[in-house]
Amino acid sequence: MKLVSVKLPSSFESAIAAHKLVMCAEAAAYHQDAFRKKAELYHPQMSEWIEAGLKTSAVDYLRAQRIRAEYREELNGLLQEVDAWLTPTAPTPAPEGLSFTGSPIFNLPFTNAGVPSLSVPIGFTPDRGLPLGMQMVARALGEESLLALGNAYQQATTWHTERPQLN
Structure with missing residues (x-):
């Protein structure tokens, strides 16, 4: 196995x-009727996305879809050169409590391109014992090799069996 920077x-x-524009437009299309009747039931962030989506033109939506398609093609070309990419799952450890589930910013580049990714545990922060994760990313339709890589990682480590200390 050889590691290379990408x-x-x-x-x-x-x-x-482009992904954000598409996400907002599609959320607006799905929630439009319910949102107009009961906007107060929506979380403020979701309301903001729906409102932005309701203002999105078809021209902007289609332009965003073309940009996403070009990105998907470029990313898949890069992924053809390696077996998998390894990245942090998130920019921070898992959050404490349930009020925030963490940032998806490191997942977004791959979700946006429609390529498979798998997150596995890699340990805990030394100060507070919060879980840390590693994301494995494969080329489009590479789920089988990605799952084999995840399985090999779990066979070689014990992180998936360990639990954080609860205070």
Whole structure:
């Protein structure tokens, strides 16, 4: 096995903006009727996304879909050169409590491109014992090899059997 450094595609920034536009437009399309009747039942963040989506033009939506398609093609080209990418699962350890589930920002580049990813435990923070994760990413339709890699990792480590200390 050989480890190499890789970089996200140059289209990453524009693809993230396009993903957000598409996400908002599609959330608005799905929730439009219920939102108009009972907007107060929606979380403020979701309300913001739906409202943005309701203002999105078809031209902007289709442009965003083209940007995402170009990004997907570029990312898949890069993933053809390796067996898998390894990244942190999140920019921070798992949060304490249930009021926030953590940032998905490190998952977004791969969700946006429709490629499979798998998160596995890699230990705990030394100060508070919060879980840490590693994300494994494979090329499109590479689920089988990704699951085999995840299984090999679990066979070689014990992190998946360990639990954090609860105070």
